[in-house]
Amino acid sequence: MPPSLAAPSRAQRLSGLAVLLALVLVAAGVLWQQASYDPASWGWGGAAPGGGAGPLASLAVPGLEPREAGASFDPATLSDKIDGKAELYLAAGFERLYTRRYALKGQPAIWLELMLYRMKDQRAAFSVFSNQRRPGPTPPGLGPNAYATSNALYLANGPWYLEAVASAPDPALLKGLDAAARAIVAALPGDKAKAATPGEAELFPPQGLKPGSQVLLAKDAFGMAGLNQIFIAAYPAGAPERIAWLARRASPEAAQKEAEAYAKFLAVNGGAQAPAPKAIPGARLVELLGVWELVWPQGAYLAGVRGAESQEATLELALRLHQRLGGAKP
Amino acid sequence: MRITWARRISQAFFLALFLWFCVVATVGERLWQLRGWPVNWFLELDPLTGLTTLLAGGSLYAGLLWGAATLALTLVLGRFFCGWLCPFGAMHHFIGWLGSHGKDLKERARRNAPHPAQQIKYFLLAFFLGAVASDLAARLTTGQGAAFLAGAAVIALVLAATRRGAGRGFYFAAVAVVLALWVAWSLAAPRGGASLLAGLLDPIPLASRSVNLALLPLADSPLRIAWPEPRFYQGAALIGAVFLSFLLLNLWRPRFFCRYVCPTGALLGLLARFSLFKVGKRQARCGGCLDCEALCEGACRPAGKLRPHECVLCLNCLSDCPEGAITYQAGPSAAGEAAPDLSRRRVLAGLGVGLAAPPLLGLGGLLGPDWDPRLIRPPGSLAEGEFLRRCLRCGQCMRICPTGVLQPAGLSFGLEALWTPVLNMTIGTSGCQPRCVACSHICPSAAIRPISLAEKLGQGEYAAEGPIRLGTAFVDRGRCLPWAMDRPCIVCQENCPVSPKAIFTRIAFQTVLDGLAAGPATGGELALSGRALRPGALATGDYYLAADGARARIRANTGATVSLEPGPGWQAPASGSPVVVQVRLQRPYVDPARCIGCGICQHECPVSGQRAIRVSAENATREPSHSLLLKGAGPV
Amino acid sequence: MSGQGKDLDRRQFMQRAGKAGLGVAAIGALAWWGHDSKGPDASLGASPSVKLPSYAVAGREKRLAIVKSSHRVPALRAGLEALGGLGAFVSAGHRVVIKVNAAFASPPALGATSNPELVAELVRLCLKAGAKEVVVTDNPINDPASCFELSGIGPAARQAGASVVLPHPGAFASYSLPGGRLIANWPLLWGPLKGADRVIGLAPVKDHHRSQASVCMKNWYGLLGGRRNVFHQDINGIISELGRMITPSLVIADGVVSLARNGPTGGSLEDLKPTGTMILGTDQVAVDSAAVGLLGLKPEQVAWLGLAQKAGVGATDFQSLNPTTVELG
Structure with missing residues (x-):
């Protein structure tokens, strides 16, 4: 700049300062604006209103506050949430999982998570419920398929399966678990009859039956590919534990064919066929690695007893099951 | 402090702010992500974006109101926007300054002398306003709003104001005749659409598009701040070439773009003639040293009869005049002022060409029988005609898109769609994410209207309408592995995010x-x-x-x-x-009843060149006439 | 010829000749440097993919220590001592990656994830051994931030001085296991592994619905990205390939309390079983073979252990490694 320039006038200096002040105000405005924002207005991430957590989205639990908006998972994304456990649900017939966490008011570190599975039908829900059953008392009023453990509560109701898991066995949290489960059961559509166990599970002979041991194996039961939808029940009297099992098929022919296929499967895996008892028509008796397997078709039913070390114990339970099935209307 | 230093600080501040807004336009809540940063602010401050979308689209959307503030302040201060605020102007200013380095006073004064080519920007403005005027006419004739009459009056007045004295009456008459003609003609002519062409040269959309789609992807590729993975934009070279050309032309003439091209500058210049404060001389005569002319950014002849419509308020003349002869004052310059020397015929020609452009483009049939099924627009986009009446081509939606599936349409989509957003399922990291509506919220002109997740997914109160469909996927049985080659593959089915799967x-x-x-x-x-x-x-x-x-x-x-x-x-x-x-x-x-056209299947298809499943725009929600399904028809 | 009217003198000539010579030499060097007589081969332009080195420490192969204890931190210290001290594995300036199991956003008490106190102690010991940086990482697909926070691993690791690296799209690179059937052109969580000198696996002993057991080899599953759940169809195959993919410096199976059923998620405290054992070693097949015993399984009952042994990853007969057994009570 040429040295001959006059010093800037007072007006020029003041105007310059005024401009700088304006810039400071603009910067402050921009900073204020960026800090005061509502992420929901941009609409990414978080759950859609009434969408993400499905039936849990509007669930209020007394004493607890939601920790998040919740999420949901479909068959393709289920393993993102529960990894290898997903296969159990997918095999049984999984449709959707809704999850949401709640925490004690003002204590976000003490929380519980609700995982509500929508299964294909009541059988599918019973299958995943029974396969994971842990020892624990059944709380009253939640139907027969419910139990509580020291930090969690599980129940199956109609096509729904609920897992409510507390991060710690905190008494206030456990009260919340119970309240949440009751609120969910009350809100689920459908009548109370749906809470009952599928019919086949009631067909096992009651004497000697281990309570709550009925399990529905959805797929590939006993390691045999294609042996699906098998109910099992445990009879612990006498060691080792005996397992009675049964399934209902579309037709007597189908049951017959599958009984043969299972006997063949046992044979392929090293089983030795033994003369079958006459009392049960069409039965096949196989000895495999020191334990006995009996399988027979009975009308549309396919039934069996496995796990006993003696023929007598196998036959004793099989006869009782045969008798029960004889009186059952397929 | 010299006022020119205040100006430099202001320019640097706003340029930095503009670049910062480009960087932070990323989905996320960290400090360098979107949060609440007003990333559209410069686009909104640009009065031409507001004016043209108002005329073409019929409303001044949300933040575009800021443009009115710019116009109002221009009537008080003159073209402060150009000299103090405009980030594109700051870039030109800086490069022009580099180009003037080492040149002697005389040469610099020669380069900064007024030039007849400075008229071009007014003709371009006339062209862009003419193009949106047919939409205005349509609105007026369908009785949609008296507000637009006011808009037309503003244009007529602004144009008339460029003439003084006896010529003015004639000009009013000419404008009236033209207005009447195009009202009648627009009624008869097919609706053109694609009338909002101003965004091609409007400085803020141009700079925004260039930085978002060319500069930032280059700068970010090693840094990975703006995007987690290197970003690709189709045809970014052309966008970058236009940008660089305008920057480099400053070496030949300082502020080349501002002086000869900028339609926003022209609009502000027309108002600046009437501004309260102007740069002027204290006395008619001065020493004639030409210091001021050598430093003049606007080429507005501060040493003689000043042209206030060209003055960008750089205030170099005022600051550096050895005699202190130049001032910024409310009264007129003691040496007199020159009015814009605009050829009436050329302005009319610009307006006429502008009026003719949309119908001419319309003859191509893009909005009619030859609609392009590749034009898959982002979720929430208006029907194509309305979309083209609002899209500024600023690139904000493509910048924020988390997967980069939004791309600038190239010339193969037709002139009218140039650089508007279109989904390209292969170039990004995925298709359109079902749980994202970021583009609809960032769009400064509501060409993509703001939608909620519930609306996009068809949940809650939108359950009856169902999700927003962008198009439909079609299986190319000649390329699909299980169809054409007896090879098992269910990648598309597995990746379909719709539940139940489409x-x-x-x-x-x-x-x-x-x-x-x-x-x-x-x-x-x-x-x-x-x-x-x-x-x-x-x-x-x-x-x-x-x-x-x-x-x-x-x-x-x-x-x-x-x-x-x-x-x-x-x-x-x-x-x-x-x-x-x-x-x-x-x-x-x-299943066309379920497919939302998100394109995730197309992106994941293992036939990696031309995919064996591809989305095209049929059945998009925004164009009911392109529906594939009669409502209620179908087996289920 | 001589337009100057004056002949070059000898000195000028030498200068000009020297400059010309330099120019010729420069052109020649450039041409030689850029020359390629064969032309490009087919690999030119192929997509880049990463290669994983072996992270094993020379001279420390086939070490195994089994610690009986009901407390994790003392068990870890004793186990490392039995292997010759962590200093035998981690030296000054090393960049150590600890691959934890943070697959679920589940509380530490439920045992579905690596124990945070154990992670913190291992981090501290690595830093004490001179490590320049300790990185704790995993790829839980759903909501990684919550998984690291709620499992307690994130806060504990950071407090101990580690940097916790969450997966992000840029952290993945395409990887193919040499000779692999399943892991081919698959996204690998490469970001944290890049430049690592040592890789330590730290996994809880868990029942697994699909693979019977999940210990150290299954833990590498968290280094895969993409739609990795397709691998559940061949769970035994993928676990044995994971064992081939990573040759770790050291693996630690935490069976002080095991997730004995309803794995890999668990959920109820009733699913846990105090098994009082921590197994540390450099042969991951041997470590996992010893660990499945805590779940009541024999190594030959677990298909992936057999596959891994067949693939040469290690030995299922862990007793053959003469493990050092420490009883802490």
Whole structure:
């Protein structure tokens, strides 16, 4: 700049300062604006209103506050949430999982998570419920398929399966678990009859039956590919534990064919066929690695007893099951 | 402090702010992500974006109101926007300053002398306003709003104001005749659409597009701040070339773009003539040293009769005049002022060409019979005609898109769609994410209207309408692996994010090896004769041995035997009986009632060049006339 | 010829000749440097993919220590001592990656994830051994931030001085296991592994619905990205390939309390079983073989252990490694 320039006038200096002040105000405005924002207005991430957590989205639990908006998972994304456990649900017939966490008011570190599975039908829900059953008392009023453990509560109701898991066995949290489960059961559509166990599970002979041991194996039961939808029940009297099992098929022919296929499967895996008892028509008796397997078709039913070390114990339970099935209307 | 230093600080501040807004336009809540940063502020401050979308689209959307503030302040201060605020102007200013380095006073004064080419920007402004005027006419004639009459009056006045004295009456008459003509003509002519062309040269959309789609992807590729992965933009070279050309032309003439091209500058210049404060001389005569002319950014002749419509308020003249002869004052310059020397015929020609442009573009049929099914617009986009009346081509939606599926349309989509957003399912990291509506919220002109997640997904109160569909996926059976090549593949079905899935499969067993005969069976193994097998090739679980209408899955194979997993009804074939190997295929089908056109299937398709499943714009929600389905029709 | 009217003198000539010579030499060097007589081969332009080195420490192969204890931190210290001290594995300036199991956003008490106190102690010991940087990482697909926070691993690791690296799209690179059947052109969580000198696996002993057991080899599953759940169809195959993919410096199976059923998620405290054992070693097949015993399984009952042994990853007969057994009570 040429040295001959006059010093800037007072007006020029003041105007310059005024401009700088304006810039400071603009910067402050921009900073204020960026800090005061509502992420929901941009609409990414978080759950859609009434969408993400499905039936849990509007669930209020007394004493607890939601920790998040919740999420949901479909068959393709289920393993993102529960990894290898997903296969159990997918095999049984999984449709959707809704999850949401709640925490004690003002204590976000003490929380519980609700995982509500929508299964294909009541059988599918019973299958995943029974396969994971842990020892624990059944709380009253939640139907027969419910139990509580020291930090969690599980129940199956109609096509729904609920897992409510507390991060710690905190008494206030456990009260919340119970309240949440009751609120969910009350809100689920459908009548109370749906809470009952599928019919086949009631067909096992009651004497000697281990309570709550009925399990529905959805797929590939006993390691045999294609042996699906098998109910099992445990009879612990006498060691080792005996397992009675049964399934209902579309037709007597189908049951017959599958009984043969299972006997063949046992044979392929090293089983030795033994003369079958006459009392049960069409039965096949196989000895495999020191334990006995009996399988027979009975009308549309396919039934069996496995796990006993003696023929007598196998036959004793099989006869009782045969008798029960004889009186059952397929 | 010299006022010119205040100006430099202001320019640097706003340029930095503009670049910062480009950087932070990323989905996320960290400090350098979107949060609440007003990333559209510069686009909104630009009065031409507001004015043209108002005329073309019929409303001044949300923040575009800021443009009115710019116009108002221009009437008080003059073109402060150009000299103090405009980030594109700051870039030109800086490069022009570099180009003037080392040149002597005389040469610099020559380069900064007024030039007839400075008229061009007014003609361009006339062209862009003419183009949107046909929409205005349509609105007026359909009685949609008296507000637009006011808009037309503003244009007429602004144009008339460029003339003084006797010429003015004639000008009013000419404008009135033209207005009447185009009202009548627009009614008869087909609706052109694509009338909002101003965004091509409007400085803020131009700079925004160039930085977002060309500069930032280059700068960010090693840094990965703006995007987690390097970003690609189709045709970014052309966008970058236009940008760089305008920057480099400053070396030839300082502020080349501002002086000759900028339509926003022209609009502000027309107002600046009437501004309260102007730069002027204290006395008519001065020493004539030409210091001021050598430093003049606007080429507005501060030493003589000043042209206030060209003055960008750089205030170099005021600051550096050795006599202190130049001032910024409310009164007129003591040396007198020059009015814009605009050729009436040229302005009318610009306006006329502008008026003719949309109908001419409309003849191409893009909005009619020859609509382009590749034009898959972002979710929430208005119907194509309305979309083109609002899209500024600023690139904000493509910048914020988390997957980069939003791309600038190239010339192959037609002139009218140039640089508007279109989904390209192969270039980004995925298709359109079902749980994202970021583009609809960042769009400064509501060409993509703001939608909620519930609306996009068709949940809650939108359950009846269903999700927003961008188009429909079509399976190309000539390229699809299970359809054309007997190879199992269900990638598209697996990746479909819609629940229940919009892609379903039907199982087909296709014979791939025949001329085989069964041999003896030992254990689970069956010997085969007739032709040799490739050991292990059938062990993927997709191959079956078929005989007598029943099948058994092949578990493993050697050159001459297969190990089988029997299926229902399977009987080991008699030795010597013919058997075939079949592959179990799950062939994909698309349910058009469920498909939302997100393009995730297309992105994931393993046929990596031209995909075997591709989305096109049929059945998009925004164009009911392109629907594939009659409502309520169909088997379910 | 001589337009100057004056002949070059010898000195000028030498100068000009020297300059010309330099120019010729420069052109020649450039041409030689850029020359390629064969032309490009087919690999030119192929997509880049990463290669994983072996992270094993030379001279420390086939070490195994089994610690009986009901407390994790003392068990870890004793176990490392039995292997010759962590200093035998981690030296000054090393960049150590600890691959934890943070697959679920589940509280530490439920045992579905690596124990945070154990992670913190291992981090501290690595830093004490001179490590320049300790990185704790995993790829839980759903909501990684919550998984690291709620499992307690994130806060504990950071407090101990580690940097916790969450997966992000830029952290993945395409990887193919040499000779692999399943892991081919698959996204690998490469970001944290890049430049690592040592890789330590730290996994809880868990029942697994699909693979019977999940210990150290299954833990590498968290280094895969993409739609990795397709691998559940061949769970035994993928676990044995994971064992081939990573040759770790050291693996630690935490069976002080095991998730004995309803794995890999668990959920109820009733799913846990105090098994009082921590197994540390450099042969991951041996470590996992010893660990599945805590779940009541024999190594030959677990298909993936057999596959891994067959692939040469290690030995299922862990007793053959003469493990050092420490009883802490």
